[in-house]
Structures are given as structure tokens and as C-alpha cells.
Amino acid sequence: MARTAGSHSDVTGPRVRAAALRLFAKSGYAAVSMRSIAAEVGVQVGALYNYTPDKQSLLFDLMRSHLEDLLERAGPGEGEAAERLAGFVSFHIRYHHDRQDAVFIAYMELRNLSEENFQVIEGLRRRYEDLLEEILAAGVAEGRFDIADTRIATRAVIAMLTGVSTWFRESGRLTLEDVETQYRKMVLNAVRV
Amino acid sequence: MARTAGSHSDVTGPRVRAAALRLFAKSGYAAVSMRSIAAEVGVQVGALYNYTPDKQSLLFDLMRSHLEDLLERAGPGEGEAAERLAGFVSFHIRYHHDRQDAVFIAYMELRNLSEENFQVIEGLRRRYEDLLEEILAAGVAEGRFDIADTRIATRAVIAMLTGVSTWFRESGRLTLEDVETQYRKMVLNAVRV
Structure with missing residues (x-):
């Protein structure tokens, strides 16, 4: 049954993507072959090419779908x-905290994208x-935020928030709500008048 | 002369480390062989083993010397x-901004360290x-900082600052001083009463 189901690309697709994500995150794009992805999915390597033309397309699909979602x-x-800024902080932390592999790849494998895909x-x-910069600019326009350069502040806030996914563990001493609350406060304080 | 100089490990060492750093950052640890490092240095692979027992030791050395320095x-x-906090912000940004490969590897290749080396x-x-957490705790003790959890704030600040090395370019519209000034302000605001 698995083999029959696996022959339909609408079923194989998500499994291929999940396997590629896992392997790229574990070993790095350059060290992973189409053959090892096929083995992880449990299909012949030929079946993989029914779904994706090459490894580059697979990497690009993973990054693009992550960002589009x-x-x-x-x-x-x-x-x-x-x-709105407090809402953005919570959204970003919650969205990324259970997608560590995708976050890791999005940062690490940029160097392995073709120039066209990179763009x-x-x-x-x-x-x-x-999206975030517009919120910061709105706060400046309201006279509530004091930010010399909204592009720098945007990058600073995103780096700070994304960092959570590298260390937060459900089993740790803090809940995600604790973390979220403290980040909302730090971010708001960082930019407000 | 290059070959003679290369036979002394005190000269080869830094070249091996520089080559390994460059290649690991470019292709990832798993995709780089001792042979390709030797080729990058311009020595036989046997000469490499006079300097380092294996690739794992090389990765560990790079990470350890980066952190010890x-x-x-x-x-x-x-x-x-x-x-002190303002001083820490400036120090961290300045130290990391021209060490992008080392920063990248320090984050990306943790997964490839042996358990013992990882510890x-x-x-x-x-x-x-x-070091940073002690400064934050001192500020709380002085009644000048308001921080619910100094460990979380430490991680938030470090993630924010390290992010600079991923996007700052000398050729950009801002000087490193501009960036530093804005980060000092954001970080101080984020934690102060």
C-alpha cells in the first residue's frame, strides 16, 4: 500500500520535502544526495525525479514555501x-519555534541557492x-517610537526574535508564554520614545 | 621557499586553519574533505596530518580558538x-563584523561536533x-534595569548583536559607527527601567 500511495506525487511531495528538510538540516545541502533523500523517503531515486527536477529545486521549494507560508x-x-508590534513579536516567536529545521536552512543554505533563486x-x-518596518514607521509617525533608522531596527528585532528558535525547548524552565511576554516588553522598550 | 616554509607546522597551522574556515563556511563541514583542505593550502594531504589528526579536530580548534580569543x-x-552594557554592545559588534565565516561556522556546525567537543x-x-548576564544583573541590582529573566535578556541581546554580521557591509549606506550607536540605544532602552 505504501508503494502505491508513494507513486502519487500529491502524497510523495510532502514526504520528499519533509525528508529533504530533515537531511539538509542534519548534514547540509552539499553533503546530501538525491539518492539519500530517496532512501529516506523509501522510494527509488527515479521516483524522486517525477516530483522534482533536481536538488537545487528542492532546496528552493523548501525556502520559498517556508517564506510564502x-x-x-x-x-x-x-x-x-x-x-501591532506586540502582535508581530508573538506571531514571529510562535511561528518559528516549532520550525527549527526550516529556520536553520533558511539562514544556512542561502549560499547554495543559484543566483536567480537567491533573488x-x-x-x-x-x-x-x-511588514515589520511599516509597523515601526507607523509608530514613528504616531510620535510613539523613536527610531533613527527603521531598517536597522527591523533587522535587529527579527534577529532577536528568530534567536528564540535556536535555544527554546518545551522542556525548559520557561513556557513559550513567559518568553513571549519578556520579548514583547524588550522589543517595545527598545523602540519607544 | 613556500614548500620549505610549509613544512613547519608553525607556518602551516594558520594557513590550514584559514583554508578550513573558508571551505567549511563555503560548502559546509560534511562536504569538505581533508584532501580539499590540503589542495586549498597547496600541500599534500599527508602534510595536513602533521598538523591535525583529523577534520573533527580542525573544526573544534576553529570554534574553540574563536571563542577563547x-x-x-x-x-x-x-x-x-x-x-558597561554600552561597551559590551560596541565590543560585540566590532569583534564579529569582520569575522563572518567564524560566526557562521560557530552557529552552523555545532551539529557536527562530537559530544565531547560540543560540551x-x-x-x-x-x-x-x-559576562553579559553579570552586567545585566548588576544593572538590576543598581535599580537601573528592569529585567524579568536575565538569561533570556542575555540571549536576546546576543542574537540581536550577532545578526549585524550577517547583513552589515562596509560599502553600505551606513558606517559601523551608525549601526553601533543605534544598537547601543536599542539595547539600553530594551532593559532599562
Whole structure:
């Protein structure tokens, strides 16, 4: 039954992507072969090529779908900038905390994208940064935030928030809510008048 | 002359380390062979083994020397906590901004350390975090900082600062001083009463 199901690309696709994500995160893109991905999925390597033309496309798909999903879920928020910023902080921490492999790859494997693919990924990343920068600019316009350069502040906030996914563990002494609360406070204090 | 010089490990050592750092950062530890490191240095692979027993030792050496050098240069600072914190921000940004490969490897290749080596590296990293946490705790004791959990704040600040090395370029529209000034302000605001 597994073999029959595996022959349909709508079933194989998610399994291929999950296997590739796992292997890229574990060993790095350059050290992973199409053959090892096929073995991880439990199909012949030929079956893999029904789903994806090559390893580069697989990496690009993983990064693109990660960012597109992120953009789809991230809203501009409503209300005053301070409230929207707090919402952004919570969203970012919650979205990334159980996607460590995707976060790791998004940062680590940029160097392995073709130039054309890199430009697409950078464009998506920039759109996500723009969401936050717009909130920061709105806060400045309201006279509530004091920020010399909103692009720098955007990068600082995103780096700070993404860092959570590298150390937060459910089994640790703090809940995700504790972490979220403290980050909301730090971020708001960092930018407000 | 190059070949004669290369036969002395005190000359080859730094070249081997520089080559390994470059290649690990470019392709990832798993994809780099001792043979390719030797080729990058311009020596036979046998000569490499005069300097290092294996690739794992080379990775460990790179990470350990990066962190030991960092710890040697980072001082506790003097004066009030706010002043010490500002000093830490500037130090961290300046130290890391021209060491992108080392920063990248320190984060990316943790997974490839043996368990024993990982514990050593984690210990050094923790000592560096402790330097910052002690400053934050001093600020709380002075009644000048308001921080719910100094360990979380430490990680947040370090992630934020290290992020600079991933995007700052000398050729960009901002000088390192501009960046430093804005980060000092954001970090101080993030934690102060």
C-alpha cells in the first residue's frame, strides 16, 4: 500500500520535502544526495525525479514555501503601532519555534541557492521585513517610537526574535508564554520614545 | 621557499586553519574533505596530518580558538552597568563584523561536533553569555534595569548583536559607527527601567 500511495506525487511531495528538510538540516545541502533523500523517503531515486527536477529545486521549494507560508499568516495587525508590534513579536516567536529545521536552512543554505533563486528568496524575505518596518514607521509617525533608522531596527528585532528558535525547548524552565511576554516588553522598550 | 616554509607546522597551522574556515563556511563541514583542505593550502594531504589528526579536530580548534580569543578580549568593563552594557554592545559588534565565516561556522556546525567537543564549546559560549548576564544583573541590582529573566535578556541581546554580521557591509549606506550607536540605544532602552 505504501508503494502505491508513494507513486502519487500529491502524497510523495510532502514526504520528499519533509525528508529533504530533515537531511539538509542534519548534514547540509552539499553533503546530501538525491539518492539519500530517496532512501529516506523509501522510494527509488527515479521516483524522486517525477516530483522534482533536481536538488537545487528542492532546496528552493523548501525556502520559498517556508517564506510564502510565513507571509500568508503574518498580518499587518490592527490598532496602534505598539499593539501591532506586540502582535508581530508573538506571531514571529510562535511561528518559528516549532520550525527549527526550516529556520536553520533558511539562514544556512542561502549560499547554495543559484543566483536567480537567491533573488526570489531575498525578495520574499524583504517583504516580510517590510511588514515589520511599516509597523515601526507607523509608530514613528504616531510620535510613539523613536527610531533613527527603521531598517536597522527591523533587522535587529527579527534577529532577536528568530534567536528564540535556536535555544527554546518545551522542556525548559520557561513556557513559550513567559518568553513571549519578556520579548514583547524588550522589543517595545527598545523602540519607544 | 613556500614548500620549505610549509613544512613547519608553525607556518602551516594558520594557513590550514584559514583554508578550513573558508571551505567549511563555503560548502559546509560534511562536504569538505581533508584532501580539499590540503589542495586549498597547496600541500599534500599527508602534510595536513602533521598538523591535525583529523577534520573533527580542525573544526573544534576553529570554534574553540574563536571563542577563547573572544573571551580574552571581552572585558567586564568598568563603571555603572549602563556604561558597561554600552561597551559590551560596541565590543560585540566590532569583534564579529569582520569575522563572518567564524560566526557562521560557530552557529552552523555545532551539529557536527562530537559530544565531547560540543560540551567544551558550549562551556566557552556559556562563559561569554555569563559576562553579559553579570552586567545585566548588576544593572538590576543598581535599580537601573528592569529585567524579568536575565538569561533570556542575555540571549536576546546576543542574537540581536550577532545578526549585524550577517547583513552589515562596509560599502553600505551606513558606517559601523551608525549601526553601533543605534544598537547601543536599542539595547539600553530594551532593559532599562
